[in-house]
Amino acid sequence: MRRLIFFGGAGFLLLFALSFVKPASAASSTMYTWTPSKLYKTASGAAYSRNVNSGTAVTVYSKSGKRYKVKAGGKTGYIxxxxxxxxxxxxxxxxxxxxxxxxxxxxxxxxxxxGKMMYIKMEATKNGMYLAHVIGTGYSGYVDKTHFIKPVVKYTWMPSKLYTSAIGN
Incomplete structure (x- = not known):
């Protein structure tokens, strides 16, 4: 009787533990291109397939070296x-x-x-720069994070002079 209870309990624990394991085929996730990218047919990048625009959602299946195997726009390849x-x-x-x-x-x-829109790849660096791509251009690089704060409009309540320096020259 004790053996029956032991094997029954062990079987229950095994089934309970397996219920938290995902099958390998369900290991895909969604990522986004932050800059225009080329989709290659092979992981080595030997055969070019097509261009993928910045901001495109892709389904990621695996990683091979420096490239991910993805599905983008109905085509599977490597980015x-x-x-x-x-x-x-x-x-x-x-x-x-x-x-x-x-x-x-x-x-x-x-x-x-x-007024230009940019895709931001990562959190700001230590010195306050974002890695960004300007949408609709070929420009990618680092931009000061303070340039993305919406400015607050303030009005003068009386005519004022605009100086070129903080000391009033």
Missing amino acids: YADNLTRSKVKKEDYFGSKIYKQAAGGPYVASVPA
Whole structure:
């Protein structure tokens, strides 16, 4: 009788533990392209298939080297891991920005006018820069995170002078 209770309890625990394991075929997830990307037919990138626009949701199946196996727009292929992000974050540049090659600043890629939309790949770096792609352009790089704060409009209540420096010159 004790053996029956022991094997019955052990069987119940085994079934309980297996109920939390996902089958391998259900291991897909959704990610987003934050910059325009190429979809390759092979993991080695030897055969190009098509372009995938920034902001496109893709189903990710596995990773092979530096590329993910994905399904995008009805086609299955491989995209560079660096071109994907877990969340689709889109922000409007309110002040106009320079797109820098590096998070530390230095040489810049382009100037972007205020009002342009960008996809942001990651949280701000230590010095307050987002890795971003300007939608509708080929520009990607680092942008100051303070350029995405919606400005507050304030009015002068009497005629005022606008100075070019803080000391009033």
